Amino acid sequence: MAEVTEKQVLAALKAIIDPDRKADIVSLGMVSGVVIRNDHVSCAIQVTPERGPHMEPLRKAAEDAVKALDGVKGATVVLTAERDVHGGPKGGHAHPQPAETAPLLPHVKSIIAVASGKGGVGKSTTATNLALALSQMGLKVGLFDADIYGPSMPRMLGIEGDPVSPDGQTLLPMENYGIKCMSIGFLVPEDSPIIWRGPMVMGALQQLLRDVRWGELDVMVIDMPPGTGDTQLTMSQTVPLTGAVIVSTPQDIALLDARKGLNMFRKVDVPVLGIVENMSYYICPQCNHEAHIFGHGGAKAEAARLECDFLGEIPLDIEIRETSDRGEPIVISKPTSPHAKAYRQIAEKVWEKAQAIIASRKGPKISFE
Ligand code: ADP
Numbered sequence: 421m422a423e424v425t426e427k428q429v430l431a432a433l434k435a436i437i438d439p440d441r442k443a444d445i446v447s448l449g450m451v452s453g454v455v456i457r458n459d460h461v462s463c464a465i466q467v468t469p470e471r472g473p474h475m476e477p478l479r480k481a482a483e484d485a486v487k488a489l490d491g492v493k494g495a496t497v498v499l500t501a502e503r504d505v506h507g508g509p510k511g512g513h514a515h516p517q518p519a520e521t522a523p524l525l526p527h528v529k530s531i532i533a534v535a536s537g538k539g540g541v542g543k544s545t546t547a548t549n550l551a552l553a554l555s556q557m558g559l560k561v562g563l564f565d566a567d568i569y570g571p572s573m574p575r576m577l578g579i580e581g582d583p584v585s586p587d588g589q590t591l592l593p594m595e596n597y598g599i600k601c602m603s604i605g606f607l608v609p610e611d612s613p614i615i616w617r618g619p620m621v622m623g624a625l626q627q628l629l630r631d632v633r634w635g636e637l638d639v640m641v642i643d644m645p646p647g648t649g650d651t652q653l654t655m656s657q658t659v660p661l662t663g664a665v666i667v668s669t670p671q672d673i674a675l676l677d678a679r680k681g682l683n684m685f686r687k688v689d690v691p692v693l694g695i696v697e698n699m700s701y702y703i704c705p706q707c708n709h710e711a712h713i714f715g716h717g718g719a720k721a722e723a724a725r726l727e728c729d730f731l732g733e734i735p736l737d738i739e740i741r742e743t744s745d746r747g748e749p750i751v752i753s754k755p756t757s758p759h760a761k762a763y764r765q766i767a768e769k770v771w772e773k774a775q776a777i778i779a780s781r782k783g784p785k786i787s788f789e
Pocket of ligand 1: 542545572735
């Protein structure tokens with residue numbers, strides 16, 4: 421079956437009428453960012469922030485209309501709240517704003533998502549130490565905390581204060597230990613949880629990615645929200661990911677949580693660089709004895725079975741928890757420790773693979789005469 425075209429998607433969306441403005445959402449210039457990948461379609465509908473909460477039925481109708489198209493296996497439509505929904509700067513003709521259609525993160529050479537099937541497996545700890553280890557390899561690194569339900573980067577990187585906006589439009593990233601970082605945690609106080617409506621999440625994340633002056637980066641590490649739902653899927657479709665790293669504990673691998681993550685990325689054609697087994701074994705702080713509480717080596721075998729690489733294992737060790745919880749991740753505070761070394765080995769593997777993927781995308785240099 422031929423792949424659906426953007427034209428067909430827009431034709432289907434023309435049937436969706438904005439109840440307030442009594443015209444279709446395409447003519448009103450509300451649709452942007454149509455991405456078609458592997459028979460999955462994603463796009464955004466721009467609304468003003470105050471209308472956001474009432475637009476869920478419209479979003480759903482749009483998603484259903486796209487899903488109903490021949491050749492479409494899945495569709496994700498998100499609502500975004502933009503500053504100027506009505507098009508041109510002086511209220512002129514509705515047309516897509518260049519900032520919305522421009523590719524995300526054009527000056528970032530590679531983007532690595534760190535994901536997990538569920539929360540609490542050490543995804544953020546791994547993302548942080550991985551980013552710092554990449555930086556120690558001499559790379560320019562950014563760390564984007566997309567875990568908006570529990571942003572932990574301000575704490576893990578020991579950064580306090582508010583990001584600065586020199587022009588009122590863009591934000592300067594925060595910095596510590598030589599890496600740039602942005603997190604919703606810098607923008608909202610820790611004790612004021614935001615109730616996120618699913619569709620608003622992607623809008624907020626995209627806006628954060630776009631509006632931060634990351635500058636030129638060799639690699640951006642994204643700490644994904646935990647799980648494998650719509651947010652994660654949309655994120656994987658809209659951000660040009662080079663590859664994904666799945667973090668799992670030994671018991672979750674057995675419970676198939678890691679497999680869900682793997683399948684999600686494969687579905688949207690994002691290469692899975694491999695699995696990291698976290699809390700792989702326990703090191704007793706008293707006697708340094710290694711205890712294999714959850715069994716050991718399972719991830720390696722499971723990775724092989726899933727035809728996915730095994731990137732390494734990190735033990736359950738109180739030093740890892742203490743250092744990251746006090747904002748001095750182990751790669752920084754104990755660089756010669758075996759755990760820091762393990763993170764660096766993982767980083768080297770990740771970087772090698774990312775480079776290979778980028779090179780293969782540029783196409784072979786060999787020409788046949
Ligand atoms: P997630 O991002 O998956 O929710 P976190 O990285 O926030 O998980 O980790 C949850 C808790 O477990 C944190 O307190 C963290 O310090 C701790 N932790 C993570 N990995 C390890 C480890 N290998 N050894 C000890 N504690 C760990």
